[in-house]
Amino acid sequence: MSVTYLGMPPFPQAAQDSTRDTRLRSNLRHATHTIRDKRAGAVAELPDWAALRTAGAQIKDRTLRHLDTYLEQLEAAVTAAGGTVHWAVDAAEANEIVTRLVRETGEREVVKVKSMATQEIGLNEALEDSGIAAYETDLAELIVQLGDDRPSHILVPAIHRNRGEIRDIFAEKMGRWGRPAPDGLGDSPAQLAEAARLHLREKFLNAKVGISGANFMVAESGTLVVVESEGNGRMCLTLPETLISVVGIEKVVPTWQDLEVFLQLLPRSSTAERMNPYTSTWAGSTESDGPRGFHLVLLDNGRTDTLADQVGRQTLRCIRCSACLNVCPVYERAGGHAYGSPYPGPIGAILTPQLDSVETGLDASLPYASSLCGACYEVCPVAIDIPEVLVHLRERVVQGGTVTVRGQRTTVRPAKGHAAERAAMRAASWTFDHPRALRAGERLAVRARRLVPNRLPRPGSAWTDTRDTPRVPPESFRDWWRRTRTPAEATEAAGKGGEGKVRQERAGSARREGPTGGVR
Amino acid sequence: MRVALFVTCINDALYPRTGQAVVTLLERLGVEVDFPDAQSCCGQPQFNTGYRHATEPLVERYADAFEGYDHIVVPSGSCAAMVRDNYPRIGAKAAAEGRGRVLSAAAERVVPRTYELTEFLVDVLGVTDVGAYYPHTVTYHPTCHGLRMLTLGERPRQLLEQVEGLQLRELEGAEECCGFGGTFAVKNAAVSSAMGADKARHIEASGAGSVCAVDNSCLMHIGGVLSRSGSQVRPLHLAEILASTRNAPL
Structure with a gap:
């Protein structure tokens, strides 16, 4: 099963449409720049931020290195605390487990805490297929669900909507799901929040089953941790009789002391807060308080395969803060939907293709959805070198290679549609490795320089539709140097020598076949 | 001090005036600068598009072309970063693929000697006032x-x-x-x-x-x-x- 949504086009195609949406561009620009600036301020307050960031990365790396040990420790601790642990190898298995658990309660409705893992596996849709209604209770997730929409941001899923749009969605749709919006609903934040509060209160009070994810799981005590801002999570985690948490296996940390590092890194990176308003922690279940039954579904869904890749595994450090989305110039223009999965932005561009066991055209395009500007790496609180992973995944797309799929080492072939590019790249490398061919090429360009039109046919039009082409100068630097800096009699010898020296030293490679036989 | 200019392919072919400016500037500051003719492209377009294997000959070429120079000056942040950040990665991956340490050794030879122009001016030469005049x-x-x-x-x-x-x-x-x-x-x-x-x-x-x-x-x-x-x-x-x-x- 793919993490991407069905029928999504490759990224460039989707982004071509979304960049033209001026309202979306303006919503996103305003929202991302506001969060971005606030994050910078919150981070700058801590003199030891760099050390915290390093600690975060190292704790995650160490935990991932011994993931089997910590997961078993966690399972034992959760079980001892009265919870039941289930292991799900993929999305289908996780959905089956959750559906069965809900059915066993006899309930037809569940309330949900905002959770990336359940979006990743398409849990709401799976429950709906079994006649179970899942109600999102996070404000932004509610907006997305009522609007029959998709989330476009990890932290603020309705970032693509403005107040007016939200008002319309509430007024039109709330009544179909439960308590309708008050008459004459305005678009002030206070009015919108009040409408959501009244609507959701009904859900909280009636729900017998809650479903959540978790930000962290502490192995030593079997404690799950959810951090949130609205209090809806606390409601869902404490009011229902049964609580089911679906959590990716990479969310485990060994100890509470380790957790302390992340409780500093996460709020400042995601909401630019020193501390998030609600931090809920629980282990198992108790008779006297909160849910009587607690189930933890540990989700793999491609994570073990990702862990097998030496470069790609750093992706699993991610704590879903979304700081990378908020600074990404590509995300800001293309919007989250163009990434075609619940994980948009730079982290999505590296996470989605790695989690997917079936490569789609969209998966192959995602690693290219970046100018490699490095802003994401700079703000990442666990120092994921996203540009490094992007380039690594691009290699997999065009060169193929060995990957792990469901625990098996598998050779993947290069993705389709790169034949012309591959030929061009190889020809370029060959030319650059043969200075005389390079010089001939440069001189040809100089002679033809007045023939270069300002508007090129495809594929050159991808450049010239919006940009003028640079003018080819009358002389290359190389020729200028030879003309002005090298004595006349030495010129010929130097030219040959320059090429010959390297050639002789690398005799093995000097006789390689070139793609353009006539040049030499 | 033997200083070589790595002009970069794009400057060579499209912006020779930038290369000429570097030569003029360094000579004005008393630095004798050489242009090893065997140089070509750092391989960044290929590498960043995913064609790491096609980049490998250019890593070797770069290391060979600039052998023996104390400093390699690059008027491009991007190409200098390609050498410094990515050449070691290319070497490490080639070694991991069982193809020996040739590329790693090539990277080790050039990474410490490769400077972006402003690094060379400020860190090596220790100047910020280069005597320039541009009233605009x-x-x-x-x-x-x-x-x-x-x-x-x-x-x-x-x-x-x-x-x-x-x-x-x-x-x-x-x-x-x-x-x-x-x-x-x-x-x-x-x-x-x-x-x-x-x-x-x-x-x-x-x-x-x-x-x-x-x-x-x-x-x-x-x-x-x-x-x-x-x-x-x-x-x-x-x-x-x-x-x-x-x-x-x-």
Whole structure:
């Protein structure tokens, strides 16, 4: 099963449409720049931020290195605390487990805490297929669900909507799901929040089953941790009789002391807060308080395969803060939907293709959805070198290679549609490795320089539709140097020598076949 | 001190004046500079598009071409970052693929000697006032790889601030990518163009007569957007400003 949504086009195609949406561009620009600036301020307050960031990365790396040990420790601790642990190898298995658990309660409705893992596996849709209604209770997730929409941001899923749009969605749709919006609903934040509060209160009070994810799981005590801002999570985690948490296996940390590092890194990176308003922690279940039954579904869904890749595994450090989305110039223009999965932005561009066991055209395009500007790496609180992973995944797309799929080492072939590019790249490398061919090429360009039109046919039009082409100068630097800096009699010898020296030293490679036989 | 210029392929073919400016500038500062003819391209376009194997011969070529020089000066943040950050990765991956340490050794030979131009001026030569004269308004765009991979920091600004007559204009959103990104510019042309348009708008709003950077690849994109929109703002490599003097003004 793919993490991407069905029928999504490759990224460039989707982004071509979304960049033209001026309202979306303006919503996103305003929202991302506001969060971005606030994050910078919150981070700058801590003199030891760099050390915290390093600690975060190292704790995650160490935990991932011994993931089997910590997961078993966690399972034992959760079980001892009265919870039941289930292991799900993929999305289908996780959905089956959750559906069965809900059915066993006899309930037809569940309330949900905002959770990336359940979006990743398409849990709401799976429950709906079994006649179970899942109600999102996070404000932004509610907006997305009522609007029959998709989330476009990890932290603020309705970032693509403005107040007016939200008002319309509430007024039109709330009544179909439960308590309708008050008459004459305005678009002030206070009015919108009040409408959501009244609507959701009904859900909280009636729900017998809650479903959540978790930000962290502490192995030593079997404690799950959810951090949130609205209090809806606390409601869902404490009011229902049964609580089911679906959590990716990479969310485990060994100890509470380790957790302390992340409780500093996460709020400042995601909401630019020193501390998030609600931090809920629980282990198992108790008779006297909160849910009587607690189930933890540990989700793999491609994570073990990702862990097998030496470069790609750093992706699993991610704590879903979304700081990378908020600074990404590509995300800001293309919007989250163009990434075609619940994980948009730079982290999505590296996470989605790695989690997917079936490569789609969209998966192959995602690693290219970046100018490699490095802003994401700079703000990442666990120092994921996203540009490094992007380039690594691009290699997999065009060169193929060995990957792990469901625990098996598998050779993947290069993705389709790169034949012309591959030929061009190889020809370029060959030319650059043969200075005389390079010089001939440069001189040809100089002679033809007045023939270069300002508007090129495809594929050159991808450049010239919006940009003028640079003018080819009358002389290359190389020729200028030879003309002005090298004595006349030495010129010929130097030219040959320059090429010959390297050639002789690398005799093995000097006789390689070139793609353009006539040049030499 | 043996100093070699790695002019980079794009400067060689499209912006020879930048290479000439580096030579003029370094010679004015008393540095004898050589141009090893065996040099070509650092391999960044291939590597960043995913063609790591096609990059490997160029890593060896670079290491061989610059053998014996104390310092390799590169008038491009992006190409210098390619050598310093990615050559070791290429070496490590080749070794992991069972192809020995040849590329790792090549990387180790050149990484410590490769300097972006402003690093060479400020860190090695220890100068910020290079005796330049450019009595015009300029805004500075810190290109991404220079800013984040090389962490050039204030070096380019320090050099610009010492240029006689130069008025530096602030650029809004200066640290945002211009949208070039190598093959990104054509693979994701719509997003690249949208980023370029925003950058061009901010450059226009700065009121400067020229936009200066340490990478001609980014300036090619920015300049292409500016000129298509009929802007009079001139894209200019930092080296050309630093080479300009009262006697030989740009």
